Amino acid sequence: MHYLRNNKHYLHGLMRRMGWTAIPLLLLIIWQVSAMRLGKPWLFPTVTRVLVQLVHPLRDHYASGSLLSNALISIFRVVIGFVTASLAGIILGILMGSVRWLRSLLEPMVEIIRPLSPIAWLPFAIAVFKLNTLSHLFGLDYSRTILDQVQLGMLFVIFVGGFFPILINTIDGVAGVRQNYILLGRSLGANSAQIFIHVYLPAALPMILTGLRHALARCWMVIIAAEMMAGIDSGIGYLLVYAADNAAMDLVIAIMVIIGTIGAGLSYFIRWIMRPFIRWHGQEV
Amino acid sequence: MKMKITPNKIVGSDRIALSFNDVGKGYTSDSGTQVAALQNINLQIDHGQFVTLVGATGCGKTTLLNLAAGIDTPAIGAISLAEDICPKRDVAYVFQHYTLLPWLKVEHNVAFGLKMRGISRKQRINASGDLLEQVGLKGYEKAWPHELSGGMRQRAAIAQALAINPKLLLMDEPFGALDSSTRRDLQTMLGNLHRDRKMTILFVTHSIDEALILGDRVIVFSEQPGRILEDHKIFLPRPRMRSDDAFTRQLLHIYGLLAETHP
Ligand SMILES: Nc1ncnc2c1ncn2[C@@H]1O[C@H](COP(=O)(O)OP(=O)(O)OP(=O)(O)O)[C@@H](O)[C@H]1O
Numbered sequence: 001m002h003y004l005r006n007n008k009h010y011l012h013g014l015m016r017r018m019g020w021t022a023i024p025l026l027l028l029i030i031w032q033v034s035a036m037r038l039g040k041p042w043l044f045p046t047v048t049r050v051l052v053q054l055v056h057p058l059r060d061h062y063a064s065g066s067l068l069s070n071a072l073i074s075i076f077r078v079v080i081g082f083v084t085a086s087l088a089g090i091i092l093g094i095l096m097g098s099v100r101w102l103r104s105l106l107e108p109m110v111e112i113i114r115p116l117s118p119i120a121w122l123p124f125a126i127a128v129f130k131l132n133t134l135s136h137l138f139g140l141d142y143s144r145t146i147l148d149q150v151q152l153g154m155l156f157v158i159f160v161g162g163f164f165p166i167l168i169n170t171i172d173g174v175a176g177v178r179q180n181y182i183l184l185g186r187s188l189g190a191n192s193a194q195i196f197i198h199v200y201l202p203a204a205l206p207m208i209l210t211g212l213r214h215a216l217a218r219c220w221m222v223i224i225a226a227e228m229m230a231g232i233d234s235g236i237g238y239l240l241v242y243a244a245d246n247a248a249m250d251l252v253i254a255i256m257v258i259i260g261t262i263g264a265g266l267s268y269f270i271r272w273i274m275r276p277f278i279r280w281h282g283q284e285v
Numbered sequence: 286m287k288m289k290i291t292p293n294k295i296v297g298s299d300r301i302a303l304s305f306n307d308v309g310k311g312y313t314s315d316s317g318t319q320v321a322a323l324q325n326i327n328l329q330i331d332h333g334q335f336v337t338l339v340g341a342t343g344c345g346k347t348t349l350l351n352l353a354a355g356i357d358t359p360a361i362g363a364i365s366l367a368e369d370i371c372p373k374r375d376v377a378y379v380f381q382h383y384t385l386l387p388w389l390k391v392e393h394n395v396a397f398g399l400k401m402r403g404i405s406r407k408q409r410i411n412a413s414g415d416l417l418e419q420v421g422l423k424g425y426e427k428a429w430p431h432e433l434s435g436g437m438r439q440r441a442a443i444a445q446a447l448a449i450n451p452k453l454l455l456m457d458e459p460f461g462a463l464d465s466s467t468r469r470d471l472q473t474m475l476g477n478l479h480r481d482r483k484m485t486i487l488f489v490t491h492s493i494d495e496a497l498i499l500g501d502r503v504i505v506f507s508e509q510p511g512r513i514l515e516d517h518k519i520f521l522p523r524p525r526m527r528s529d530d531a532f533t534r535q536l537l538h539i540y541g542l543l544a545e546t547h548p
């Protein structure tokens with residue numbers, strides 16, 4: 001019995017190490033060999049050609065900036081859209097989760113709009129906001145800063161992409177707060193605003209965090225698609241289609257790697273930031 | 286749920302802290318059945334009195350505390366607080382379950398009430414440290430609630446309630462889940478706190494022994510619907526001795542009362 005279980009553990013450990021090393025390595029080798037045999041780098045480049053792109057993140061492509069500068073522009077757009085979506089989603093979510101009539105009033109509308117893909121909003125958003133940027137908000141045509149690269153239409157779709165997961169999770173989190181904690185807060189003299197900030201918010205934080213993680217992942221997907229739209233001339237998604245149009249498949253794959261890595265990094269980052277705040281979760285006594 | 290403030294104020298008597306006049310309360314459960322939780326409750330509690338409530342499970346003890354706290358409102362009758370007890374500021378409640386906020390460290394749990402009053406951070410952390418020392422939790426300021434044992438958690442909950450310096454303290458089976466020696470330690474501690482602070486305490490328990498050790502009065506409830514079977518005054522000197530004949534007699538007397546309601 002003992003022997004069996006140990007054996008299983010050993011097997012699992014081995015598989016995990018292989019999953020991180022042998023399998024990726026094997027795939028890379030198959031890729032490299034078949035790409036070399038095929039000999040059509042414009043269609044299927046070798047691993048080494050992709051790596052060359054990745055180790056030159058500052059090289060300018062088609063006078064449209066480098067991998068790094070375009071990635072930063074995309075991240076900047078997502079961060080701004082995500083932060084506004086978070087603020088709006090959390091505040092409205094706490095209100096809707098704690099005030100029953102407000103939830104009844106707004107929930108039907110939320111449920112109607114929510115299933116619509118954020119990308120479907122983009123043509124509408126671009127028509128409304130033209131190609132106005134954040135700089136225009138400050139009354140400038142060009143500020144010669146990164147703000148020139150943040151189109152309001154794009155912010156709008158990122159906002160839509162992030163807002164609903166955050167809203168829904170916050171509502172559920174708040175509606176599920178133990179009545180006891182609210183009563184405890186009240187009995188210790190908290191008024192409604194204080195209950196909002198000091199009880200509902202922290203108690204719902206684990207659920208809110210789940211919403212934030214989903215939302216950030218969605219925002220990152222939305223931005224790539226949004227940057228592929230006509231009229232946009234910067235961002236990692238833009239560079240991706242531009243490279244494909246120029247048959248620079250090594251650059252295309254390098255960009256795909258970057259997009260995946262940034263997505264994973266963002267998800268890890270937000271978990272890391274929030275972890276100290278929800279360490280108590282699951283330990284209610 | 287809004288905290289309702291009972292408008293009735295006691296006029297004419299400066300002795301009475303809290304009074305229930307012909308109070309009745311019922312619930313309709315989700316399945317639609319009517320439950321009468323409390324019936325015909327008449328109870329006057331003096332300032333500084335330690336009143337214990339005993340009765341079978343489901344007889345409405347928690348309901349009575351909720352009414353006193355203003356968390357719930359009576360279906361009939363009236364509950365009044367003395368003029369000098371502000372229902373928002375001077376009433377603290379140690380609940381039966383989930384007595385601490387799990388996302389705050391112990392010292393911030395204790396300081397929570399002071400924070401709500403806008404007391405500066407330094408002052409409230411100091412006050413919280415003092416209180417934790419009083420309840421025997423020195424050194425646990427930075428611990429999380431889930432890191433405490435059951436007895437320590439109840440000590441922290443008491444410190445949290447005391448922090449707002451309540452004139453009326455409501456406690457719902459605070460020592461219910463503790464082993465008997467921890468329980469006795471906490472009983473002694475609470476008795477001393479009551480002696481030193483002169484607050485009015487309404488204390489629910491399942492243990493008749495505990496009720497007699499702590500209370501100036503034991504209110505014995507009938508089974509559901511809860512009515513007052515007996516308002517039993519205890520004239521034994523403190524600290525109460527369990528070996529005392531009078532103590533044992535009263536214990537058996539209340540046992541008898543409760544047994545009668547269990548046919
Ligand atoms: N919110 C509620 N909805 C429906 N019924 C309720 C509600 N709260 C209490 N009751 C009912 O009222 C009665 C009294 O409940 P209460 O919690 O006051 O009893 P208790 O004396 O505190 O019991 P215990 O000693 O087990 O804590 C019970 O029959 C209970 O089922």
Ligand SMILES: [Mg+2]
Nearest residue numbers: 346347381457
């Ligand atoms: Mg109860």
